[in-house]
Amino acid sequence: MIKPKNIVLFASGSGSNVENIVNYFSKTKTANITHLFCNKPDAFVLERAKRLKIPATVFSKLDFYDTDFVLNKLKELDTDLIVLAGFLWLTPPQIIKKYTNKIINIHPALLPKFGGKGMYGMHVHQAVLANKETETGITIHFVNEKYDEGKILFQAKVKVEETDSLDEIANKIHQLEYLHFPKEIEKICLS
Numbered sequence: 001m002i003k004p005k006n007i008v009l010f011a012s013g014s015g016s017n018v019e020n021i022v023n024y025f026s027k028t029k030t031a032n033i034t035h036l037f038c039n040k041p042d043a044f045v046l047e048r049a050k051r052l053k054i055p056a057t058v059f060s061k062l063d064f065y066d067t068d069f070v071l072n073k074l075k076e077l078d079t080d081l082i083v084l085a086g087f088l089w090l091t092p093p094q095i096i097k098k099y100t101n102k103i104i105n106i107h108p109a110l111l112p113k114f115g116g117k118g119m120y121g122m123h124v125h126q127a128v129l130a131n132k133e134t135e136t137g138i139t140i141h142f143v144n145e146k147y148d149e150g151k152i153l154f155q156a157k158v159k160v161e162e163t164d165s166l167d168e169i170a171n172k173i174h175q176l177e178y179l180h181f182p183k184e185i186e187k188i189c190l191s
Contacts, residue, residue, distance in 0.1 A: 005031040005080040006191040008085035011038055011122075015045025016086040016096040017106065022052045026089060031189045034077050037070065039040075039089055065092050074099070079162035083185055084143065088120055091143050101151075104188065105153050108173045110155055111139040115148030125169045128160060136160050138176045142182045150162055154184045 009024070011018050022033050036056040036151045037051045049056040063069040071094055074082070084091075086104040091103060107115060109124045119127065128136045142150035156179075167179040 002030075002168065002190070004029055004102070006034045006078050007031045007081045007185065008037065008074060008077055008079045008114075009033060009037045009085055010082065010084045011043065011045040012040050012088045013043055013045060013086045014113075015043070015048040015086070015147050016162075016174065017055075018045050019052065020178045021083065021085060021182050021185065022054060024186075025154050028111060028186065029101070030186050031081070034079070035073075039064065039087070041091060045086075061089075064089065069095065071098060079119065080183070081188060085181070090145075091097050091118075093145060096143065096145060100104050104153065104185065105141055105143050105148075105150070106177055107139045107141065107148050108136075108170075108177070109139065110135070110137045110157065111141065111152060115139075117147050119148070122166060122170065125166050128169060129166065133160050136173065138173060138180065153188070154180065155182050 011022065025031050025033055033054055036041065036054050038046055038056060038058050041058045046056055057073060059070055062076065070127050082103040084101055114124045114127045135157050137155055140154040141150055141152045142149040142180060156176045160169060
C-alpha cells in the first residue's frame with residue numbers, strides 16, 4: 001500500500017479552494033492535509049481551517065523571505081507536496097530549491113495569457129473581458145522562481161459569452177477549480 005502524501009496548503013484569501021481540497025482528501029487514502037500557511041492574519045481561510053480542524057500558521061514577509069522559518073516548518077511537517085490555493089506571494093528560492101516540482105499552483109486563466117505579478121482573481125477576469133476573449137479557464141502548474149511560469153500540468157477551458165459579467169466569469173472559473181484542482185493534486189500524489 002502506498003503511504004499517503006503529506007500536503008501543506010498555502011492561502012491568502014477566503015479559502016474556498018482550501019475547503020474543497022480538504023473535503024476531497026478527507027474521503028481518500030491518497031493524502032493527508034497536514035497544515036495551512038497563511039500570510040494574512042485576518043484572512044477568512046483561517047476560520048475555515050479552524051472549522052475543518054486543520055492546523056494553521058500565520059507568517060510575515062520577514063518569516064517567508066528573510067529567515068528559514070517557513071522552510072523549517074515545512075521540513076518538520078514532513079511535507080511531500082505544497083499546494084498554493086489562492087496564495088499571492090512569490091515563493092522564495094530556498095523553498096523552491098528544496099521542493100522542486102513539489103509545489104503546485106492554480107491560476108484563474110489559460111496561461112501564458114493573463115499571468116504574472118498582479119494578475120490574480122478579478123484582475124484576471126477584467127483582463128479577459130477587456131481583451132474580448134471567447135474562452136478562459138484554469139491552469140494548474142508547477143511553481144518556479146517567476147509568477148505563473150512553471151511547467152503547465154493541466155488546463156480546463158470554459159466559454160466566455162458576450163453577456164457574461166465579471167461575477168459570472170468568476171463563478172465559471174470557481175466551478176472549474178472545484179471540479180479539477182483536487183483531482184489533479186491526487187494525480188500528482190499518485191505519480
